[in-house]
Amino acid sequence: MRKMSEVIHRPKKRLFIALILISLFVTAVSTYGIWMVSFPGLSNISTHLPLILGSLLAIALFAIVSGVVGIVLAILGFPTLHFFRRIAWSTVNILFPMATMIGRLFDVEKEKVERSFIEVSNHLNRQKHHKIAPEKLLILTPHCIQNDACLHKITRDAANCRSCGRCQVGDLLNLSRKYGVNLAIVTGGTLARKVVKSLRPHAILAIACERDLTSGIQDVFPLPVIGILNERPSGPCCNTRVDMEQVEQAIRGFLEGDL
Numbered sequence: 601m602r603k604m605s606e607v608i609h610r611p612k613k614r615l616f617i618a619l620i621l622i623s624l625f626v627t628a629v630s631t632y633g634i635w636m637v638s639f640p641g642l643s644n645i646s647t648h649l650p651l652i653l654g655s656l657l658a659i660a661l662f663a664i665v666s667g668v669v670g671i672v673l674a675i676l677g678f679p680t681l682h683f684f685r686r687i688a689w690s691t692v693n694i695l696f697p698m699a700t701m702i703g704r705l706f707d708v709e710k711e712k713v714e715r716s717f718i719e720v721s722n723h724l725n726r727q728k729h730h731k732i733a734p735e736k737l738l739i740l741t742p743h744c745i746q747n748d749a750c751l752h753k754i755t756r757d758a759a760n761c762r763s764c765g766r767c768q769v770g771d772l773l774n775l776s777r778k779y780g781v782n783l784a785i786v787t788g789g790t791l792a793r794k795v796v797k798s799l800r801p802h803a804i805l806a807i808a809c810e811r812d813l814t815s816g817i818q819d820v821f822p823l824p825v826i827g828i829l830n831e832r833p834s835g836p837c838c839n840t841r842v843d844m845e846q847v848e849q850a851i852r853g854f855l856e857g858d859l
C-alpha cells in the first residue's frame with residue numbers, strides 16, 4: 601500500500617517556500633521603510649524614540665526571520681524545538697496573505713498557493729510521527745460529499761447514512777467503524793469548530809477544498825491535521841469525492857505513528 605508521502609506530490613512545497621521568502625523580503629524592506637519615514641518626526645519628539653522603535657521593529661523582524669528559518673529547516677528534515685515550530689507557524693499565519701498576493705502578481709492562482717501550503721503543513725505533521733488513539737482521531741469532511749439528492753440528516757449524525765452507495769459517506773462511515781475513529785460531516789467552519797471543541801481530538805484528518813483546508817489547518821493549530829483535498833467532478837461544493845485509499849492510509853498512519 602502507498603504511503604501518504606507518495607500519494608501527495610512533493611514538488612509543490614517549493615512554491616509556498618519561495619513565496620514566503622519573497623514575503624519575508626518585502627516585510628523586511630517595508631519595516632526598514634517605516635522606520636526611515638518615521639525617524640525625523642520621532643527624533644523631533646525625543647532623541648530616544650527612533651532607537652526604541654527601531655529596536656521593537658528589529659525584534660519583530662527577528663521573530664519572523666526565525667519563523668521562516670524554522671519552516672525551512674523543518675522541511676529539510678532538521679530537528680527543531682517545539683517552541684521554534686510555534687514561531688514558524690505564527691509566521692506562516694502572518695505571511696500567508698502576503699504570499700498569496702505576491703503569488704497573484706506572478707500569475708499564480710490562489711488555489712495553487714493553498715495546495716502548496718497544505719503540502720507543507722502535511723509534511724511538517726508527518727515528520728512528527730504522531731501516534732493517536734482511535735477515539736482521539738477525528739475525520740472531518742464537509743457535507744458536500746453527500747449525494748445532493750439524499751434526504752438523510754448525516755450532519756446531525758453520520759450514522760444516519762444508509763450506506764446505499766450513491767456517495768462516499770457510507771465508505772467513510774465503514775472506515776470510521778473499522779478503525780474506531782470519529783467521523784463528523786459538517787455544514788461549515790462554525791459547526792466544524794463546535795465538533796472539535798466537543799470531541800477534543802488529538803489529531804484531525806480533514807477532507808475539503810483548498811480554501812477550507814487552509815483556513816481549517818490555521819484555525820486549529822497546534823492540533824495536528826493531515827489535509828486531503830477533495831475531488832469535484834460536479835463542480836465546487838456539490839457531490840464531491842475523495843480518494844478513499846489516501847483516507848485509509850492517513851488513518852492507519854495516525855494510529856500506527858507512521859504517517
Ligand code: SF4
Nearest residue numbers: 750761762764767769
Ligand atoms: S451513502 Fe449515505 S449519505 Fe450517501 S446517498 Fe447513500 S444514504 Fe445518503
